[in-house]
Amino acid sequence: MDIVIIGGAGRTGSRIHDRLTARGHTARLASRRTGFDWEDTDTWRPALEGAEAAYVCFTPDLAFPGVPEKMAALGRLAHDAGLRRLVLLSGRGEEGARTSEAALREGGVPTTVLRCSWFQQNFSEHFLAGPVRRGRLRLPAPDIPEAFVDLEDVADAAVVALTRPEPEDVTYELSGPELLTFTQAAAVLTGATGRPVAFEPVDVPTFIADVALDGVPAEEAEPLAHLFTEILDGRNATLAGGVAQLLGREPSPLSTYASRAARAGAWS
Template sequence: MTAILLGGAGRTGSRIHDRLRRAGRPVSYASRRTGFDWDDPSTWTPAITSATALYVCYSPDLACPGVAEKMAALGRAALSAGVERLVLLSGRGEQGARASEDALRDAGVPTAVLRCSWFQQNFSEHFLAGPVRRGRLRLPAPDVREAFVDLDDVADAAVVALTGERPDDATYELSGPELLTFADAAAVLASAMGRPVTFEPATVTDFVADLALDGIPSDEAEPLAHLFTEILDGRNASITEGVERMLQRPPSTFAAYAQRAAAAGAWA
């Protein structure tokens, strides 16, 4: 099995890469740095020719206009290149991503789709790290519950899908083991850090201004605000069995993640 990770050394890709390398599995990245360009289909086949398994992580989002067409073309390229299995990172509850999932599968390569809840690591490795460090989560989020999922669980699940004895053509919804509001999450983070962290409902304008303190421009912050206002409507306020089905163990709790991140100095 030779795995190629489309999407570069992102938060999931880097974790998957490390796990496969430690297991002695051949693995490499494909990104603009290595000559793979999502906007230039002529670069796709040369980048994946040696792969028997592909991990697909598309940024910024599978629901963006034109992405389904790219996924359809990638599926055909993978089939022609002899790729035996695909693993696609998708979003739980994102109806706009379903067309991209279906399009990738249309070529006939077995495809494991990992639909994920909000990542726990968004609070330490992504756009919420700055607000947590400042002790105030100012978010355009309603008081709904979310089953935040650990990126390490997602990476473990992706490795299983990439290396299983048989290619898996199934969809897995991955979540954490508990439902938490952002106020609940703030309390857990405060306990792990040993200092106050609060949650405050905010307007999109206030949210964008807060992220600007961390150097995140408005053209990146506004789509993130869209995720809060559209996806966080209660549609994902349920716990799934995807992690346990794939890994034969319970998913990691938010408190365990927060304690690890604090000990590693994520918010120092």
Template sequence: MNTNDTVLVTGGTGMTGRRVTSLLRRLGAHVRVGSRAGAPAFDWHDAATWDAVLDDVTSVYLCFHPDLAFPGAERAVSAFAARAAERGARRMVLLSGRGEEGARAAEEAVRRVFPGLTVLRCSVFAQDFSESFLLGPVMDGTLALPVPDVPEPFVDLDDVAEVAVRALVSDGHAGVLYELTGPEAVTFTEAARIVGGASGRPVAYLEVTEEEFVAGAVGAGVPVEVARGLAALFGEILDGRNSSPADGVERALGRPATGFDAYARRAARAGAWSG
């Protein structure tokens, strides 16, 4: 890595972005955080904000919010990637979703304008239970989701960030697809038991309808469009298609992926569910 290089981290204040940013800074990289609150400000849906954040950028981490499967993502991400390529970016890493047709289309669109793209195709994040939409349900004691109790190899975001940084600062990852999962799949019932054991609070899993999930999410403060999008996405990817673990973490880092048990113990020690 050349310490004079500048790495742009879009979504740099989000769950993956802030981890990527932190690791890059520990390595001495010059990091530019792409967000609406950044300086300069960045907005996926406002192309007038793109050139300023791309000035002198050599590597780009692409993280679209709320998800690549949402409407408009393919067009926005591919257009931004094309602009980054025109401005001289040499490395590009895209955060993608495993088993998502919309995400797959976005991957292909970005690869057309940046053939050396590195794709991180992720399973459901373990940290959703401690930092995102499942935190409230964990604290309430019931994981109410519109999906069957299928096994899912939840991936630890610290693993994802480490793979992303490796691809952003070193050679050998151009054009590579990494499927990132945990080392084993657990059902939501098992995940609830593991989180409950680590946190010291009872947690149970309950299958609900999409309508019930959306109503509960909106009641907890999630925008209705996002809640509906999540419900539709869960119905697509949490049907058993992604139950088999993949070896992307080990291929990229030369070590095993972090298991869900280890994640839960670490989150509990950090006070994720203490409040």
């Protein structure tokens, strides 16, 4: 099957690309490095042409203003280009993301939505890697429980949705197997890294200043911080069954990811 991975070789896209090519599918990356730019609709059609399916990953976040319009345009184009299925990466509990999901579906191509909990890999491959290394997990959020999901599970689930015999126009909610507060997550990271990591709730400007130490620009940190203050209120403090439904097995816990990331030198 010819599958285009829109959103390129990022955290989810690279994992999905590797899995698809290992199974003999043609997986094409589409991002700025291949000439596809979310900011320029003229670059979208060449990326879609000839593909049977697309994985859609919008960066920085599906919930941001202006994204539903982009999703509506992509959905129409995917239909015109003859795609037979779409798989969209989304986030749990995000009102703005719901609007983007619906907009993509307006094009009429069967769309599997993967609504995910917080990624475990936020602690090692994204904006929280620096804070974990510094031992201070500073977030503009209260100490609420979250069901952190492993990106290896998300990638496995996306591959099933992209390659199963018939496309599904459904939404799956994906979470990890346990609810952990940020304090409990910090304790897991302490165990894995062998260095103390503590959760510290902070205000938005402090969070922005903290992640700026690792080169995250304020233009990205500010909307992320506001998204966190919206969704990290306990609304996602439930386990979801999407991993088991799609993969027929239980999701992987934070401790397994943390040991693996520590062994790979994520925080060295």
